[in-house]
Amino acid sequence: MIPSAVGGGADLASPPAAEPRRRTRNGPRRSARHRGYLVFLLPGIVLSTAVIVVPVLMTLGISFTRWQGIGRPEWIGLDNYTRLFSDANFWASFRNIGLVIVAMAVVPTLLGLLLASALYDHVGKAYGGRAASALRSGLYLPQIVPVAVTGIIWAWILHPDYGALNSILTDLHLETLARNWLGDPKYALYSVMAVLIWMQLGYPVVMFMAGLQRVDPELYEAADLDGASWWQRFTRIAVPLIRPEVYVVLVTTTIAGLKIFGQIFVLTRGGPGNATLVPSYFAYRNFFERAAVGYGSAISTVLTVSIVLLTYLFLRLQTRDERLGGW
Amino acid sequence: MAIAPASARPHRDEPPAGRHPDPAPRRRSPARHVVLLGLIVGVLLVLAPILVIVLNAVKSPADYASNGPMALPDSFHLQGIVDFWNRVDFGRKLLNSLVVSGSVAILGVGLAVLSAYALGIGRVRGRIWFLVFFLVANLIPQEMLVYPLYYLSKSLGLYDSLLSVIIIFTVIQGAFGTYLLSSVFAQFPRELLDAAEVDGAGRWRVLWQVVVPASRPTLAVLVTFFFVWTWNEFFLPLVFLISNDNQTVPVALGVLQGQRTMDATTTSASALLGIVPAVVFFLVFQRTLTRGVMSGAIK
Numbered sequence: 117m118i119p120s121a122v123g124g125g126a127d128l129a130s131p132p133a134a135e136p137r138r139r140t141r142n143g144p145r146r147s148a149r150h151r152g153y154l155v156f157l158l159p160g161i162v163l164s165t166a167v168i169v170v171p172v173l174m175t176l177g178i179s180f181t182r183w184q185g186i187g188r189p190e191w192i193g194l195d196n197y198t199r200l201f202s203d204a205n206f207w208a209s210f211r212n213i214g215l216v217i218v219a220m221a222v223v224p225t226l227l228g229l230l231l232a233s234a235l236y237d238h239v240g241k242a243y244g245g246r247a248a249s250a251l252r253s254g255l256y257l258p259q260i261v262p263v264a265v266t267g268i269i270w271a272w273i274l275h276p277d278y279g280a281l282n283s284i285l286t287d288l289h290l291e292t293l294a295r296n297w298l299g300d301p302k303y304a305l306y307s308v309m310a311v312l313i314w315m316q317l318g319y320p321v322v323m324f325m326a327g328l329q330r331v332d333p334e335l336y337e338a339a340d341l342d343g344a345s346w347w348q349r350f351t352r353i354a355v356p357l358i359r360p361e362v363y364v365v366l367v368t369t370t371i372a373g374l375k376i377f378g379q380i381f382v383l384t385r386g387g388p389g390n391a392t393l394v395p396s397y398f399a400y401r402n403f404f405e406r407a408a409v410g411y412g413s414a415i416s417t418v419l420t421v422s423i424v425l426l427t428y429l430f431l432r433l434q435t436r437d438e439r440l441g442g443w
Numbered sequence: 444m445a446i447a448p449a450s451a452r453p454h455r456d457e458p459p460a461g462r463h464p465d466p467a468p469r470r471r472s473p474a475r476h477v478v479l480l481g482l483i484v485g486v487l488l489v490l491a492p493i494l495v496i497v498l499n500a501v502k503s504p505a506d507y508a509s510n511g512p513m514a515l516p517d518s519f520h521l522q523g524i525v526d527f528w529n530r531v532d533f534g535r536k537l538l539n540s541l542v543v544s545g546s547v548a549i550l551g552v553g554l555a556v557l558s559a560y561a562l563g564i565g566r567v568r569g570r571i572w573f574l575v576f577f578l579v580a581n582l583i584p585q586e587m588l589v590y591p592l593y594y595l596s597k598s599l600g601l602y603d604s605l606l607s608v609i610i611i612f613t614v615i616q617g618a619f620g621t622y623l624l625s626s627v628f629a630q631f632p633r634e635l636l637d638a639a640e641v642d643g644a645g646r647w648r649v650l651w652q653v654v655v656p657a658s659r660p661t662l663a664v665l666v667t668f669f670f671v672w673t674w675n676e677f678f679l680p681l682v683f684l685i686s687n688d689n690q691t692v693p694v695a696l697g698v699l700q701g702q703r704t705m706d707a708t709t710t711s712a713s714a715l716l717g718i719v720p721a722v723v724f725f726l727v728f729q730r731t732l733t734r735g736v737m738s739g740a741i742k
Contacts, residue, residue, distance in 0.1 A: 152646050153565025157573065160558035160621060167614040168580045171591035178590070185594070234482060242475050253729075254486040257493065260725045262675045264697035265717035269492050271700060272710050280495055280512045287513070314489060375584045378677035382697050396678075399586040404682065409590055416586040423582055 179413035196414035219309035220373035228320025256318030267382020301391040327358030499711035523712040540691040548670040550613040555620025563628025580618040
């Protein structure tokens, strides 16, 4: 959505504020006030049903069949799923997605916290906000470069023969370090992870710097008077205060990581072997390259269930955290 | 994507970092200079890949062959860009992307406004469930939708048309917009609505003459987001737009990149052509985007 990042990730962290219920005892006022709105909901419901609900149910149904996209699907029950759970490619894709999430959510969040704090607390205060904003924009630029272009840039930089990275290493007389970055199963996934970190870093920085606006400057001044170190100011003031942003960033980037497709498609097509295979590309391959629509539907279903469950868990965790007075 | 939580504490409306004069600038010690220097080097490293692309996009193939990718170009060579542009009919791709992203941005926000009006202001019965529905709709990965949509659009004769992609993304982005706008509209000042009602305005008139004008900043942010997100979408357009005349910019670049038939300068030229529109949007929309990222602006 964003994502950025990330295609569209919703602000999961906060269900819309519900007004305290007015106790009108279903009096005429309430009903009059709330009448005649249903018609406005119709276009949204009808279109969402046609474009989202029906396809989801179809995919779910197809996942219990063997089908090549033409003719009649043949009902095979849970066969696709049993085959899936004994398929090495499937497990590889889920293992890879774990590392993708580390690269898209965990590392950028941690680095982003440090960078945002340094930009806000150090650069912003000692060198003026202009400098901080300029650096922030620089970090954010990779976020707005289209995925396809990211693929072009990095496939070329990491190319084994004429890539910029290996030619720099050669110029520094470090030929021994030159590798086939995207073509060697040992390094391909780590190379992809490095590219993902590069892409994602700007998003948490922007979000966290926005959150740091809420910090009361007096808090920092008081901390300064008490002789707090930079690290203490960071861990005791900045991080606890921007907890909501941390949640939003973690949720949205994790979901974006689970859905990742474009980056893998343009960098490695899941290869070499299945070294960088991810569920979405695995499904794509079955749908459009192997005409195994039933199997692809089973993969998509497992992916969808994982995403919905994970989001639910995140929201539960967060409400608990807020209730405990996290901030 | 980057919408700060509405549950965050209301905070004073401060201008974004970098606008307000610092009351008491800190002393600039040597240690601070080192930190700043480290940050600048880090940001330059992040920007380096993009800079390298720009360098090589304006090099002649001969220059590239003799001096390698890291040297400064010895002349300003635009032929690679022109050749690539003509080879892929890039103007056509740009137009396709503009049509798709522009339509989705406007239609998606329109759809979201209608639904959010019913949910956030109308508070229709069962609105929590509708909200959960739109939220889940937004979470669903496109792989879960793609095959049935591909199949259905083929049987409707919409396959390989910009219209199919526009409809699909309008609904997907609209679901997110509904979720977000519902929480914004829930805070809408009742007095304004009541005043309009006393004047005898119907539901439609209240929407167009009261609600929409009052939420213009938020809607502008949403239009911006939808436009940029749709512009960068890759998966569904890749599946749906197979003929050359219908491809969007990212699909054209992504597919070409798989062919590996291009020399390095042409590759750089193609990447540059992909980056330029994105950077232009970024500069044009930066204010809107920055405001969108600030949680205070979205309310």
